[in-house]
Amino acid sequence: MTTRRLHLDTFTLWFEAPFVMALRLHEMQMAALTGKSQDSTEINRMVSEKIAATAESAMAVNMALWRAGFDNAVRMMTGGGASFGLGGTAIAAAALKPYGKRVRGNARRLSRKSS
Numbered sequence: 001m002t003t004r005r006l007h008l009d010t011f012t013l014w015f016e017a018p019f020v021m022a023l024r025l026h027e028m029q030m031a032a033l034t035g036k037s038q039d040s041t042e043i044n045r046m047v048s049e050k051i052a053a054t055a056e057s058a059m060a061v062n063m064a065l066w067r068a069g070f071d072n073a074v075r076m077m078t079g080g081g082a083s084f085g086l087g088g089t090a091i092a093a094a095a096l097k098p099y100g101k102r103v104r105g106n107a108r109r110l111s112r113k114s115s
Contacts (some may be wrong), residue, residue, distance in 0.1 A: 006093050007062040013100045039041045049106075053098040061092035 005068060024042060068087025 003089050006089050006096075008095055009100055010091065013096060013103055016103045017099075020103055020106045020110060023107075023113075027110075027113075050103050053102050056098035057095050060097060061091055064091040066113040 003042065024046065027042065068091065071087070072083060075081070
C-alpha cells in the first residue's frame, strides 16, 4: 500500500466515523422522543463490531509485523542491509483496514435506513 492510499483511508475513516455516530445517536434520540422502547440490536451491534474489529486489527498488525521482520531477516541474510523504514505503511494500513471496512458498511446501512 502506498502512503497516499493510507492517507486517503485515514481521512475517510476520520470523516465517516463521526457520521456513523451521528446517525446512531439520531436513531436513539428519535426512539426516546417517540416513546418507543430502545432497540438493543443496534447497541449490541456497535459493541460486537468494535470487539471484532479490534481482534481483527490486532491479528493483522501482528501478521504485518511478522512479514516485515521476516523480509528484513531475508534481506540481511542475502547480503542486503536492514531496512528500518519498510513496513510502517503496511502495518498502519493493516491496523486501519478492519475499522474502515466496518465504518463504511455502517455508513451505507444507516444512511439508507434514515432515507
